[in-house]
Amino acid sequence: MSHLTMPHLIPTSIQPYVLPVLWGVVIVAVLPLLAGYIVLLERKVMADMQARLGPMRVGPHGLLQPIADAVKLLLKEDIIPHDADRLMFWVAPLISVTMALLAYAAMPFGPAFQIADLNVGLLFILAISSLGIYGIVLGGWASNSHYSLLGALRSAAQLVSYETAAGLGLVSALLLAGSLSMREIVQAQYDQGEWFVFSVPIGFFIYLVGSIAETNRAPFDLPEAESELVAGYMTEYSGFRWSLYFLAEYANMIIVAGIATTLFLGGWLRPFPRFNDRLPGTSVEILDALPSLVFLGVAAYCFWLAPKQPVKIQKLVMGLVGGLCVALAAALAGSLFAPDAVRLGVHGGFWFMAKVMAYLYAFLWIRFTFPRYRFDQLMRLGWRFLIPLALVNLIAVAVALVVSQEWGWHPRVTTILATLATLSVAVWLASSDEKHETAIRTADGE
Amino acid sequence: MADTRNNGGTWSGASNVETTVLGADEIILNMGPQHPSTHGVLRVKLKLDGERVVDSECIIGYLHRGVEKIAEHRSYQQFAPYVDRMDYVAAVSNGLGYCEAVEKLLGAEAPPRARVVRTILTELQRIASHLLWLGTHALDIGALTPVFYCFREREEILKIFEKYCGARLTTHAFRIGGLQYETYDGFEADVKRFCEDFATKIDEYETLLTENRIWVGRTKGVGKLSAEDAIALGVTGPVLRASGVKWDIRKAMPYAAYDQYEFEIPTRPTGDTYDRYVVRMEEMRQSRRICLQAVENIPSGPIMAKVGKVLKPPPGEVYHAIEAPKGELGYYIVSDGTTQPYRLRVRPPSFINLQAFDRMARGSLVADVVAIIGTIDIVLGEVDR
Numbered sequence: 001m002s003h004l005t006m007p008h009l010i011p012t013s014i015q016p017y018v019l020p021v022l023w024g025v026v027i028v029a030v031l032p033l034l035a036g037y038i039v040l041l042e043r044k045v046m047a048d049m050q051a052r053l054g055p056m057r058v059g060p061h062g063l064l065q066p067i068a069d070a071v072k073l074l075l076k077e078d079i080i081p082h083d084a085d086r087l088m089f090w091v092a093p094l095i096s097v098t099m100a101l102l103a104y105a106a107m108p109f110g111p112a113f114q115i116a117d118l119n120v121g122l123l124f125i126l127a128i129s130s131l132g133i134y135g136i137v138l139g140g141w142a143s144n145s146h147y148s149l150l151g152a153l154r155s156a157a158q159l160v161s162y163e164t165a166a167g168l169g170l171v172s173a174l175l176l177a178g179s180l181s182m183r184e185i186v187q188a189q190y191d192q193g194e195w196f197v198f199s200v201p202i203g204f205f206i207y208l209v210g211s212i213a214e215t216n217r218a219p220f221d222l223p224e225a226e227s228e229l230v231a232g233y234m235t236e237y238s239g240f241r242w243s244l245y246f247l248a249e250y251a252n253m254i255i256v257a258g259i260a261t262t263l264f265l266g267g268w269l270r271p272f273p274r275f276n277d278r279l280p281g282t283s284v285e286i287l288d289a290l291p292s293l294v295f296l297g298v299a300a301y302c303f304w305l306a307p308k309q310p311v312k313i314q315k316l317v318m319g320l321v322g323g324l325c326v327a328l329a330a331a332l333a334g335s336l337f338a339p340d341a342v343r344l345g346v347h348g349g350f351w352f353m354a355k356v357m358a359y360l361y362a363f364l365w366i367r368f369t370f371p372r373y374r375f376d377q378l379m380r381l382g383w384r385f386l387i388p389l390a391l392v393n394l395i396a397v398a399v400a401l402v403v404s405q406e407w408g409w410h411p412r413v414t415t416i417l418a419t420l421a422t423l424s425v426a427v428w429l430a431s432s433d434e435k436h437e438t439a440i441r442t443a444d445g446e
Numbered sequence: 447m448a449d450t451r452n453n454g455g456t457w458s459g460a461s462n463v464e465t466t467v468l469g470a471d472e473i474i475l476n477m478g479p480q481h482p483s484t485h486g487v488l489r490v491k492l493k494l495d496g497e498r499v500v501d502s503e504c505i506i507g508y509l510h511r512g513v514e515k516i517a518e519h520r521s522y523q524q525f526a527p528y529v530d531r532m533d534y535v536a537a538v539s540n541g542l543g544y545c546e547a548v549e550k551l552l553g554a555e556a557p558p559r560a561r562v563v564r565t566i567l568t569e570l571q572r573i574a575s576h577l578l579w580l581g582t583h584a585l586d587i588g589a590l591t592p593v594f595y596c597f598r599e600r601e602e603i604l605k606i607f608e609k610y611c612g613a614r615l616t617t618h619a620f621r622i623g624g625l626q627y628e629t630y631d632g633f634e635a636d637v638k639r640f641c642e643d644f645a646t647k648i649d650e651y652e653t654l655l656t657e658n659r660i661w662v663g664r665t666k667g668v669g670k671l672s673a674e675d676a677i678a679l680g681v682t683g684p685v686l687r688a689s690g691v692k693w694d695i696r697k698a699m700p701y702a703a704y705d706q707y708e709f710e711i712p713t714r715p716t717g718d719t720y721d722r723y724v725v726r727m728e729e730m731r732q733s734r735r736i737c738l739q740a741v742e743n744i745p746s747g748p749i750m751a752k753v754g755k756v757l758k759p760p761p762g763e764v765y766h767a768i769e770a771p772k773g774e775l776g777y778y779i780v781s782d783g784t785t786q787p788y789r790l791r792v793r794p795p796s797f798i799n800l801q802a803f804d805r806m807a808r809g810s811l812v813a814d815v816v817a818i819i820g821t822i823d824i825v826l827g828e829v830d831r
Contacts, residue, residue: 050594146475218588219660228816371660372588374813375497
């Protein structure tokens with residue numbers, strides 16, 4: 001990567017810092033835009049699931065909506081409630097957004113794009129992103145409003161319960177990887193020849209549920225439950241401060257998606273990373289052509305749709321989007337013939353972002369399908385189901401590892417046995433929980 | 447405390463919730479009148495211990511427009527559009543109740559054709575009202591999607607109303623003595639098409655909610671109301687039927703053309719939020735059934751009885767009630783023999799059902815309060831009048 005830093009222009013004493021700072025600036029600059037477009041994506045996906053169109057007014061197909069929203073938020077009056085604790089009210093959103101952004105320092109967006117490859121990378125990300133809760137709790141308390149206070153209380157309790165479960169879910173993958181470095185975790189999945197989601201599916205499931213709860217997304221969006229607490233801890237916030245909370249929420253979503261991608265979905269590895277057949281006569285691996293083909297498909301779809309658009313400008317933009325896809329396909333294809341570092345960087349980045357987006361799509365899908373949990377039900381699900389299940393899963397995976405190392409059983413056999421054992425425990429836990437719930441209900445009735 | 451309150455103990459003006467001493471862990475949470483899920487301008491004062499409701503009080507009147515007083519200064523026909531503004535999501539039902547009450551006062555009767563058309567429109571209105579309830583109720587509990595599906599089907603009903611009388615929401619569809627408008631060409635086909643499509647649509651809503659673990663968890667055992675309590679509080683409509691009381695004015699005291707059609711009165715035993723959900727879903731199916739039967743055979747003939755241009759009912763009083771989507775909607779009219787009512791009193795189902803709120807909400811959580819407000823299915827225009 002050093003060829004990017006132009007060594008002869010920069011004093012050697014600051015050289016090691018140049019690239020990380022550059023990456024940092026890139027993340028801080030790009031992330032708000034990315035978050036804005038994830039919001040647009042969310043609204044479009046929601047609209048599609050709800051038989052409507054979603055934003056259509058600002059720009060063709062609402063493509064400029066995030067810009068308009070951002071401008072609106074920036075221009076809004078800055079309101080601090082009269083009885084609020086001004087300093088805390090001011091600091092709280094900053095804490096949230098700073099911690100969310102700081103976590104990106106150790107997040108690898110592909111083999112070439114990572115600010116710092118810490119040997120405790122995962123631990124760092126988890127620690128930093130859970131500090132963000134201070135922003136929520138302080139904001140809820142400083143607002144001096146009952147809704148905010150209740151939202152903050154819920155958020156604190158929820159984070160404590162689900163961070164535990166999610167963390168235990170992660171540990172099951174860590175056992176397989178044997179490292180906390182994000183880079184080595186991905187490498188371990190390459191070496192073992194399969195993504196950890198297939199080895200420890202229950203760990204992945206627990207992390208999925210836990211991560212939804214951690215990021216306060218539906219059906220665990222109790223801290224900001226609109227229909228109950230108006231907006232929860234954000235009730236008294238408006239304008240730019242509010243948008244900081246918003247940014248923090250979406251940044252955290254990308255973080256948890258990134259963690260899940262790295263630990264369970266193979267990070268920047270493409271599907272079948274060890275299937276190395278090459279196109280005849282070249283050094284290009286067949287499967288590396290997949291991203292280009294996907295973009296070409298999207299481009300073809302855009303070109304097919306373009307003449308059907310009602311307005312001229314929409315035809316134009318549709319064509320442009322198609323052209324953009326062709327360009328991306330060309331870039332992805334071109335990088336195949338570039339030096340290895342560039343090829344890995346571009347394709348790794350593509351696969352990583354694709355998996356992050358798929359994970360986020362699952363978030364959205366779940367959000368629009370399920371009603372919201374009630375607070376006590378949420379706690380019961382966390383403490384009576386997820387945490388015991390995560391512990392059992394952890395033990396089962398550990399036993400499976402020992403068995404395959406000591407007795408030489410095939411790892412696939414042992415992990416499948418471990419999964420089956422954990423599944424039966426899950427069924428038992430669910431049924432006992434059901435009984436418990438009916439008991440409560442009948443006790444209430446009497 | 448609850449008992450005196452339910453007898454009107456709070457009308458002294460002092461608020462019970464405020465005057466009781468707060469414990470160390472208790473806070474007062476003021477929900478509404480501006481709150482996303484108090485369905486308009488209901489204000490609920492909650493005394494909370496953590497998130498548990500220790501005490502509650504509904505404060506109403508933010509939408510009071512003096513509808514009953516207005517009636518005393520309008521002729522009988524002039525007042526008819528005003529009733530649409532009470533339960534504005536079921537305007538057709540309001541109109542039916544009012545027109546039939548005045549007809550009863552006059553001793554007149556709408557011709558058979560008018561009665562059947564009234565029945566069809568009122569049942570469509572019941573479906574529309576229940577759809578609105580379902581969507582918003584699910585939204586309150588956190589399911590974002592059903593509301594759009596519900597509005598999609600409600601739109602079809604509103605289109606039928608629009609084609610029939612030009613208005614979608616506050617329709618003023620009926621006149622005292624019958625109907626002003628004949629049905630439009632294709633009315634029967636439209637109703638039939640809607641009813642046929644609607645059967646699968648209800649199933650679609652049920653796939654989203656009925657068996658959903660979270661939905662069941664959020665509604666089962668929440669806001670329980672026993673049959674005795676329901677009767678003592680004067681609760682009517684689906685809320686009463688979900689408590690196991692088989693009472694429906696369409697069967698008990700048939701009006702319009704309900705005596706000609708076959709339909710069931712769905713009831714459920716426990717009277718919790720889930721049961722009220724099931725009852726309303728089943729009611730939509732029954733309404734669809736009534737519409738299908740009625741539209742098959744609309745009698746021909748006049749649509750308006752001979753009631754004269756100026757209505758001067760003989761002195762006397764009358765009470766007439768119908769089964770509106772939300773419960774018993776009654777009109778009590780006192781006539782002094784002039785063209786204007788001497789006194790008109792409305793028995794709004796929402797207002798009386800809302801009395802059960804405290805009974806249902808006490809001991810539940812804040813999240814349940816929202817579910818309970820939704821399950822009572824109130825419209826503040828009708829509560830406050």
